[in-house]
Every structure is written in C-alpha cells, then in structure tokens.
Amino acid sequence: MTITRRSFQPHLTEKPSGWALGAPLYVPAMHPDLLKIANAEKIAFIRTMIICTEDAVAEKDVELSLRHLGNFLPLISSIASKRRFIRPRNPEVLKRILELPGIDKIDGFVLPKFNEANRDQYLEALRGTRFLIMPTLETADVFDPCAMRELAVSLSEDAMKARIILIRIGGNDLLNLLGLRRPRGMTLYETPLSGVISQLVTTYKPLGFSLSAPVYEYLSDNATLEREIRLDMAHGLVGKTAIHPEQIPMIERHYAVSRQDHEMALSILNRDMPAVFRMHDAMCEVSTHSNWARQILQRHHCYGQDQSATDVSYLSPTSSYA
Numbered sequence: 001m002t003i004t005r006r007s008f009q010p011h012l013t014e015k016p017s018g019w020a021l022g023a024p025l026y027v028p029a030m031h032p033d034l035l036k037i038a039n040a041e042k043i044a045f046i047r048t049m050i051i052c053t054e055d056a057v058a059e060k061d062v063e064l065s066l067r068h069l070g071n072f073l074p075l076i077s078s079i080a081s082k083r084r085f086i087r088p089r090n091p092e093v094l095k096r097i098l099e100l101p102g103i104d105k106i107d108g109f110v111l112p113k114f115n116e117a118n119r120d121q122y123l124e125a126l127r128g129t130r131f132l133i134m135p136t137l138e139t140a141d142v143f144d145p146c147a148m149r150e151l152a153v154s155l156s157e158d159a160m161k162a163r164i165i166l167i168r169i170g171g172n173d174l175l176n177l178l179g180l181r182r183p184r185g186m187t188l189y190e191t192p193l194s195g196v197i198s199q200l201v202t203t204y205k206p207l208g209f210s211l212s213a214p215v216y217e218y219l220s221d222n223a224t225l226e227r228e229i230r231l232d233m234a235h236g237l238v239g240k241t242a243i244h245p246e247q248i249p250m251i252e253r254h255y256a257v258s259r260q261d262h263e264m265a266l267s268i269l270n271r272d273m274p275a276v277f278r279m280h281d282a283m284c285e286v287s288t289h290s291n292w293a294r295q296i297l298q299r300h301h302c303y304g305q306d307q308s309a310t311d312v313s314y315l316s317p318t319s320s321y322a
Helices: 034-038 059-075 091-098 119-126 145-156 159-163 171-177 193-207 222-234 247-253 259-268 286-303
Strands: 025-028 048-052 083-087 108-111 132-137 167-169 276-279 282-285
Touching (some): 025 034, 034 059, 059 091, 083 132, 091 119, 119 132, 119 145, 119 159, 145 193, 167 193, 171 193, 259 276, 259 286, 282 286
Parallel strands (some): 025 048, 048 083, 108 132
C-alpha cells in the first residue's frame, strides 16, 4: 500500500530543545490506560510519552498492538505541553504505523536498533513528513568507533538532521550484547559502557547532535539513580528516560539550574561583557563557555531555578579574571 503523506504536511513545527522532553516515559502499546496517559487524565505531570511496539510488546502481540494503536490514535486530544512518540518495532512496522488514521496527532518516532544497515529504510519512510526523530544507538556497531563516526557524519549531512531532536543510547541493549546487566548500586559509568558513552558524546555532539541518557532500571535505589543523573549531566547528556512515573520528578529536579549558573550563562552571552571575566569564583570565557551557557538557558527555560542550591559569595561579573 502506498503511504499517503498529505495529512502529514500541515505545519512544520520548530524543533524543540531536547530538554523540553523532560524524562520521557515508555508505555507499552498494549497498556490498558494508554489513552488516559496520552490525554493527561493519568500521570498528568509527564512531559513526554513513548508508545512502544518493540521490546515492550511480545512478538505474538505485534498485530494486536497495531490494531490497538489504530483505535487509539484518533482519540488523542491536542495538548500543547505534552509530546507523544511511537517506537516502532522495525522499519516495516513504521511504514504500517504511518498509514494509521490519526497518526498526524503524534509528534514523532523513536527508531530502535538504528544503524547504517537500516538508516535508509527508516529515514526514507519519514522523509517529507513533519515528524521529529530520535534514533536509538543499541547495536553492536556502537562498539566500533569507525562505524559510529561514519553514521554520525552521514546523519549530519542528511536533510533529515533538522528533524532529529535527540539521539538515544540504549544502555540495556548494549549491556545485553556483552552478556551483562547493570549491577545493583552501580551507575552505568562503573560498567564497560562508561567509555562507550564518552565515545558517543565526543563523536556526535561536535556534529551538532544531542544525546539522551539510558534508563535506570532499579526502583528502590534512588541514591544511585541520583549519582547517575549527575554523571549523565557531566557527560553532556540531555534527558533520561524513566521506566516508572515515580522516577520522573527525581530526574527532572536535577535539571533545574542554580542561581550561579544562570547568572554566569546570562553574562557569558551578554555581548557587552569582556572576553574573560571572573564570576562566582570561576573563570568565565566567552569563546569557550558559550555553548554551555546556551544549554543552561535552555534548561532554565524548561525547569527554572534550583531553589535548594546553596549560594556562594557573589563576585562582580565585570571583574577581570586576573
């Protein structure tokens, strides 16, 4: 069947910052409360939901899940503050989902197992649409720096780059390829994935892509989750997918910006400031801290100021660093 794209065309919305997605929640396509969650009648505080037809759906239930989506999509209400994505099982399932009535109510797609072998199938299915895209890196190719460099460059040169809001890192799938599972009480940065995450950051971010943080699958160890969120942010990752609604407020609380960082970001981006100055007992250098400052302002726009942060003594932003 030929995909009719006419209903996809109405308006190309501006691509939001990855920070605007918050801590997305995966919801199986077969979930009995799928519509209530999508319409904010349940778990109203979530910013983004990802409707999953991949790992969260058994092979035998794929057809049933697609029928469920077909009934669900036309009933979604328009809520400006909520974003809904679908994770198709593979490129063929994506093509079928694109034909469903009401698909225009979806914001975009998470593309699982994304690599050079399937990138053209995924992107060609979505080319010419308005949908946002989040490819997920979770195959054995991820362990090959050359393969990741080739994929990153090819994406950066493709017109579809404008639709890629985030590139996701599939932590559990990557550990599975190593025959491992994250030990309790340990962050991903205490496993073999530490170097992999660093390599992905240094490969993709210089080409203009943002990367999101893998899930934390234990629900009873908030201390380790908080440690991991801090390390996610130190690695420049944007957002962390939640596996349970209880994780969302904790994750998003860490994205609020301290008063000091907000003031430094505003000063760094102020054209009237000197090239180098001292503020809050730190060197601020316009040429090297501007990208950081823009990220801080994006976070502040989405999450506001961290009221729990302890202030340090203020130093005039016009002071020279020397």
